[in-house]
Amino acid sequence: MTETASRDASKSAARDLWDLYDRWYGDITAETDANLRAVPEIAALMDQHQPTDEERAASRDLVRRALVDDEWGPHLGSLRQQGAMYATIGVSFGVWVQAIAAFRAVMAPRVVRELHDEPERLIGVLGAIDRFIDTALGEIGLAYLDTKEAIIAEQQLAIGELSTPVLPLAEGFLVLPLIGLIDTRRARDVAEQLLNAIRDWRARVVIIDVTGVPAVDTAVANHLLQTAQACRLMGATPILSGISPTNAQTLVQLGVEMADLLIVGDLRRAIEQASLVLGRELIPATAT
Amino acid sequence: MNAAPEAAGEPSRIEFPIASEADVLRARRSVRELAQDLGFGTTDLTIIATAVSEITRNIVNYATHGHITIEPAHDRGRHGVTVRARDEGPGIDDLDLAMQDGYSTGRSLGLGLPGARRLMDEFDIVSTVDGGTTVTMTKWQR
Amino acid sequence: MEVPILRFGSYLVASVQGELSDDDLQRLSENLTTKVRATRSRGVVIDLTVLDVVDSFATRILRSLTQMIRLLGAEAVVVGIQPGVALAMVQLGLTLDKTPTALDFEDGMRYLDELLEDQPRERRA
Numbered sequence: 364m365t366e367t368a369s370r371d372a373s374k375s376a377a378r379d380l381w382d383l384y385d386r387w388y389g390d391i392t393a394e395t396d397a398n399l400r401a402v403p404e405i406a407a408l409m410d411q412h413q414p415t416d417e418e419r420a421a422s423r424d425l426v427r428r429a430l431v432d433d434e435w436g437p438h439l440g441s442l443r444q445q446g447a448m449y450a451t452i453g454v455s456f457g458v459w460v461q462a463i464a465a466f467r468a469v470m471a472p473r474v475v476r477e478l479h480d481e482p483e484r485l486i487g488v489l490g491a492i493d494r495f496i497d498t499a500l501g502e503i504g505l506a507y508l509d510t511k512e513a514i515i516a517e518q519q520l521a522i523g524e525l526s527t528p529v530l531p532l533a534e535g536f537l538v539l540p541l542i543g544l545i546d547t548r549r550a551r552d553v554a555e556q557l558l559n560a561i562r563d564w565r566a567r568v569v570i571i572d573v574t575g576v577p578a579v580d581t582a583v584a585n586h587l588l589q590t591a592q593a594c595r596l597m598g599a600t601p602i603l604s605g606i607s608p609t610n611a612q613t614l615v616q617l618g619v620e621m622a623d624l625l626i627v628g629d630l631r632r633a634i635e636q637a638s639l640v641l642g643r644e645l646i647p648a649t650a651t
Numbered sequence: 652m653n654a655a656p657e658a659a660g661e662p663s664r665i666e667f668p669i670a671s672e673a674d675v676l677r678a679r680r681s682v683r684e685l686a687q688d689l690g691f692g693t694t695d696l697t698i699i700a701t702a703v704s705e706i707t708r709n710i711v712n713y714a715t716h717g718h719i720t721i722e723p724a725h726d727r728g729r730h731g732v733t734v735r736a737r738d739e740g741p742g743i744d745d746l747d748l749a750m751q752d753g754y755s756t757g758r759s760l761g762l763g764l765p766g767a768r769r770l771m772d773e774f775d776i777v778s779t780v781d782g783g784t785t786v787t788m789t790k791w792q793r
Numbered sequence: 794m795e796v797p798i799l800r801f802g803s804y805l806v807a808s809v810q811g812e813l814s815d816d817d818l819q820r821l822s823e824n825l826t827t828k829v830r831a832t833r834s835r836g837v838v839i840d841l842t843v844l845d846v847v848d849s850f851a852t853r854i855l856r857s858l859t860q861m862i863r864l865l866g867a868e869a870v871v872v873g874i875q876p877g878v879a880l881a882m883v884q885l886g887l888t889l890d891k892t893p894t895a896l897d898f899e900d901g902m903r904y905l906d907e908l909l910e911d912q913p914r915e916r917r918a
Contacts, residue, residue, distance in 0.1 A: 697877030
């Protein structure tokens with residue numbers, strides 16, 4: 364097929380898609396909404412941001428202009444607004460992708476039923492659906508990313524009342540000072556708080572300080588190791604500080620696998636390591 | 652023996668067969684919902700659902716079909732959830748070997764049983780060759 | 794279940810929407826292979842934000858996927874592992890081996906930028 368013929372075929376398939384979409388508009392919208400409501404985060408989103416009838420009609424018209432008149436500008440603009448909105452109200456990336464893809468899940472089976480005896484048209488319309496969705500994902504995605512970056516740049520680190528012992532000391536950087544005896548239950552509670560804090564503060568380095576923990580035996584060491592590994596799964600580098608020489612000996616003798624963990628003697632050294640990882644100064648230079 | 656009266660509105664037991672991957676997902680969702688109704692926190696919900704995923708996958712992969720029961724648990728004032736997974740599969744020949752913790756030697760991607768045991772508070776397994784395997788595990792609210 | 798793969802510059806982002814079966818993995822591998830080659834992508838972000846459970850089966854799948862991406866000459870980074878999921882994984886003893894991780898989509902992209910900014914593009918035959 365020549366390029367011109369292929370472009371014409373695409374435009375014709377797009378118009379075909381519009382005819383079907385227009386004809387089934389009511390059902391499609393109802394079914395898509397119902398499917399989306401099954402996801403709790405999206406249901407909450409839909410409750411908060413119900414489009415008005417005018418808004419629905421306006422966006423439907425933009426889609427028509429794109430598919431029928433091959434006039435994509437306004438529709439793309441509307442998609443970018445959507446992306447910016449998702450970023451602003453805090454929809455997570457995977458969730459909005461799911462919401463957009465829902466259209467395909469609802470349209471495709473109907474199209475197949477309708478055009479099952481016209482294979483060329485069927486292939487054309489399914490291709491048009493794919494192009495339509497891919498365009499939406501792409502435009503929304505770029506706008507989402509740009510807006511997210513802008514929001515994060517604006518956000519202040521508000522150190523409010525923390526119910527956890529996790530201290531956000533600087534951007535991207537948390538310290539968890541552990542004090543006292545650590546049993547399994549406490550270890551799990553602390554780990555959970557720490558991981559939530561990594562997510563909330565976007566920490567890339569975490570210092571776990573055990574200076575205040577009297578006995579670091581195999582059980583505690585295993586908890587520490589697990590916590591450190593969990594931090595890594597969330598993209599944060601763990602640094603263990605405050606292991607006394609005695610405790611270090613115990614660990615080695617017990618054969619605890621600490622190979623992957625950055626271990627330093629004290630908090631100051633830990634902060635130095637952290638600044639290396641983050642690539643910038645975290646403590647003021649001291650006079651030598 | 653008088654059974655303790657069920658608390659008003661407490662979720663009741665759920666049971667269904669396990670035969671395919673779709674049932675693994677269903678088991679995860681069901682136990683998550685029931686545990687959430689019982690008041691478990693977010694992290695524990697994930698941990699319980701993961702343990703259920705491991706043992707039901709075991710059934711689908713090795714025994715081809717089985718049965719799962721999910722219900723609230725009570726014991727001297729504490730509350731939790733108990734999951735029982737039964738299958739009529741070939742049974743586990745060497746239970747000790749199967750339950751060996753491959754964790755430290757990095758062989759933990761085999762049977763999900765030792766893993767599930769680490770995630771839950773109580774874990775019991777009974778297995779006979781040609782008699783199938785029953786895993787009973789419980790997580791208590793902290 | 795279809796995993797959408799989006800392109801952002803020279804990176805691809807695969808947003809895992811839910812449980813991946815063996816068939817899904819097969820399809821995702823094929824789609825990623827095609828797209829990495831076609832777009833000459835230098836990095837792939839695998840986003841697990843929507844997953845509420847990552848068990849030993851899923852971990853095995855993730856490892857194959859990241860291995861394949863590296864064989865294609867691109868970097869892979871896994872993002873979006875939730876706190877509860879991370880805890881369950883480490884208690885199960887599951888690791889992603891050498892695969893780097895980041896907090897989320899944006900950090901994943903930033904990681905790739907930092908990793909690749911010093912590496913000149915290889916000449917491809």
